[in-house]
Amino acid sequence: MNVRRMWCRALAVVACGATLAVAPAAGPAVAANQTVCNKYCDGRDPALAPRERVPVAATLSGRTIRLHVDDTDAMGWASIDGGTGGDEVWLDRSYDGGRSWSTGSKLGATVTPSGRSGWRTLMYNVDDWNDAGVGALRACGQAAGASAIACTPWARSDWNAWSRSTAAATGLMMMYDRDTGLFGGNGWWTSANALTAIIDNARVSGMPSYEYAIATTYDKNVGAQGGDFTNEYVDDTGWWGLTWLDAYDLTGDARYLTTARADADYMARYWTDLCGGGVLWKTSDTGYKNAIANELYLELNAALHNRISGDTTYLDRARKEWSWFTGTGMINSSHLINDGLDAGCHNDGHPTYTYNQGVILGGLAELYRATDDTAVLDTARTLADASTGSTDLNPGGTLRDPNEADSCAGDGPSFKGAYVRGLGALDGVLADHPYADYLHRQADTAYANDRDPLDLYGPHWAGDGRGPTGHGCQHSALDLLDAAA
Structure with a gap:
């Protein structure tokens, strides 16, 4: 708790629910797709996460899209499973509870390799401590060759949200x-x-x-x-x-x-x-x-x-x-x-x-x-x-x-x-x-x-x-x- 209280002075997080992707509104003062460095910078390998929690998920054409959260470092990543090569997966990040996400975000957008049924993005920060950006993430995916997109509800880490x-x-x-x-x-x-x-x-x-x-x-x-x-x-x-x-x-x-x-x-x-x-x-x-x-x-x-x-x-x-x-x-x-x-x-x-x-x-x-x-x-x-x-x-x-x-x-x-x-x-x-x-x-x-x-x-x-x-x-x-x- 003492460690968390110390980090709390840097900032916090929360988010807003949405199940289907829609065109983003004009972004807030902090660009949601701008590279953020807190304890770690955006683009960290999920294998390095000391903790993993899946607060929200969504389904699309037999696939499962999940948002994974590392509460220790206040970072998250997206995964898509149950699909095929060519499936796309990414994160959206918002600093106003999911009401807008600058230029669609599409953080870490990646495609499932041929021969694989699932894939994941790299890790991205939930918040922007340097600019007081209180953030939220959601995971989104698109089946290979299809136009439909599905996204999880917005969620966040438990930093500044432990009670x-x-x-x-x-x-x-x-x-x-x-x-x-x-x-x-x-x-x-x-x-x-x-x-x-x-x-x-x-x-x-x-x-x-x-x-x-x-x-x-x-x-x-x-x-x-x-x-x-x-x-x-x-x-x-x-x-x-x-x-x-x-x-x-x-x-x-x-x-x-x-x-x-x-x-x-x-x-x-x-x-x-x-x-x-x-x-x-x-x-x-x-x-x-x-x-x-x-x-x-x-x-x-x-x-x-x-x-x-x-x-x-x-x-x-x-x-x-x-x-x-x-x-x-x-x-x-x-x-x-x-x-x-x-x-x-x-x-x-x-x-x-x-x-x-x-x-x-x-x-x-x-x-x-x-x-x-x-x-x-x-x-x-x-x-x-x-x-x-x-x-x-x-x-x-x-x-x-x-x-x-x-x-x-x-x-x-x-x-x-x-x-x-x-x-x-x-x-x-x-x-x-x-x-x-x-x-x-x-x-x-x-x-x-x-x-x-x-x-x-x-x-x-x-x-x-x-x-x-x-x-x-x-x-x-x-x-x-x-x-x-």
Whole structure:
């Protein structure tokens, strides 16, 4: 483990499933067919591999195509068997989870010699440590004289993927855009959540490999939009503020604390008398207040107080927020939180999205640390009991968001991650850890039913109707694995 931890500083890996070869998309910044040298350079003899594992295979016209992985050296090779002379076999390498592979890769393309029924390529590196390329491989083959091609699903070595959570973190980093410092599709507030999951994993697992993403994201985006990670959506600012507090906790870098304070102060500018108090959802909309913006405001201010010696300002804000929130009616008679307030300042009756049930728990955990008020914990338990016990939110025992889509696109896939993160934070301050079993059950279910050979997760933890992967689904699964750990 110590040797692996040392090498982890170099990088990691994960991959994406695909069974038939298709025309590759435009390649990422790192060319997938460029020669890579890590511990060893591409083109090494498989006979020198100290270990061999076959994570994935495919069939074509009676032939078997296999991907072989040497986990010791983080290299892989392809083989084709059960065929004849003239069969072709090669590797594809991707640095974005199989979404693209530059110029088709075709690493080590070779032809089965006459008189042989099988053949193999040389070995190629999975990752590119010199350029932070988080890679994946697949084996492909073509029968002699035929046009059809078959490929295995994408897979990788277990470097930076030796546990459930580190494998999921590595999968998430396949979706990180090093040019923009954001995650898949350059999502804004969802990237804050994804980076938080990476930071939490570094703390939980002890794997430092992806800590570079913290400074990269900060440096590339601190001046974006409104500056200091602010924009017209007050809740977006809250998500980023909590991310930078998390970064400060991990690194001790004071600039992250300074930015978190700037974010909290920005949110405070939008506290108004509408409905008796609370912050607005959007700076340009003077008529709407919702749960998530105010829950984030509570958590960020309470957390800042807990990190700033002698503070009274942030604590006063947190107390004022909680006093207002409890009187709004957004907490319904089932102890679940609806989405916001209507024009008459009443509960709008909109769905009880999971993130509204979770962020409040993280906020109350921080408020309890700040005040030692056991009544805060009692209320938090009541809310957590309601959400973990809700059959609407846990059909068949597995967490599922209202109207959960069969997709990892958009905002919704991030909701469950925020829920389990908040539930885990509350569980951590309760001596009896009453929600640990719930978190472990959810993690076991997702791991068993909602994971592909690259440790990429889909939208439904129960595994039904598994859709495509994406950074919202992936960070939510990582949040769950982090919380369960």
